[in-house]
Amino acid sequence: MKRLVILPVVLMVSFASCASIISGTTQYIRISSLPSNANIVIYDRHNMVVWSSTTPTLASLRRGDGYFRGATYRVEITREGFEGQVFQLTPGLNAGWYLAGNLLLGGFLGWLIIDPLLGGMWTLHPGIIHTNLLQSLSFDDSGELDGIFIVLKEQIPPEVFQTLELVRVN
Numbered sequence: 782m783k784r785l786v787i788l789p790v791v792l793m794v795s796f797a798s799c800a801s802i803i804s805g806t807t808q809y810i811r812i813s814s815l816p817s818n819a820n821i822v823i824y825d826r827h828n829m830v831v832w833s834s835t836t837p838t839l840a841s842l843r844r845g846d847g848y849f850r851g852a853t854y855r856v857e858i859t860r861e862g863f864e865g866q867v868f869q870l871t872p873g874l875n876a877g878w879y880l881a882g883n884l885l886l887g888g889f890l891g892w893l894i895i896d897p898l899l900g901g902m903w904t905l906h907p908g909i910i911h912t913n914l915l916q917s918l919s920f921d922d923s924g925e926l927d928g929i930f931i932v933l934k935e936q937i938p939p940e941v942f943q944t945l946e947l948v949r950v951n
Contacts, residue, residue, distance in 0.1 A: 806899045808844050810870065811909045812856065813837040819860035819914060823870075826853045844872065845900015852900065856910060863914035864936070872903040 812821055814836040823832035823840060832840045836858065846852040851872020859865040915936055934942065 806844055806901055807841050808905050810840045810842055812840060813911045814858055815913045819858050822857045824855045843900055844903040851903035858912055860914055862917055864917055866912045868910050870905045873906050875902050875904045
């Protein structure tokens with residue numbers, strides 16, 4: 782009778798994969814922008830579109846990208862009349878559930894096979910993306926600025942910045 786009770790416990794512990802069970806094989810990334818309603822396109826490492834939506838959204842992305850390989854993503858946020866933004870999502874080791882969880886529960890298969898294969902051993906960073914989109918500069922047909930704008934130096938294309946004249950106000 783003791784063997785019938787002990788056998789399932791031994792099987793559960795040996796097949797434990799803490800990170801995949803607790804954290805899951807996908808991760809939700811919160812993406813928002815000001816102004817909202819910006820277009821989001823997320824590309825995987827093969828440059829394939831894996832998610833598209835508008836802000837604000839909660840994107841569900843796979844944590845892993847093959848055996849012992851964390852997924853990487855490029856997030857592009859665009860809106861007409863505003864400068865686009867690009868963010869990188871990179872994997873980091875889910876140390877708590879993957880290392881400690883499998884070590885404490887004796888999950889040899891979870892440690893070397895299940896979590897690395899399913900991707901549960903990874904956490905995508907950053908988990909939250911928020912951006913303030915900057916309004917684009919508009920130029921008329923002659924290449925001149927159309928209107929009056931207050932901008933940061935970094936927003937001005939180098940070829941336009943070189944043509945600007947310094948004006949001092951006393």
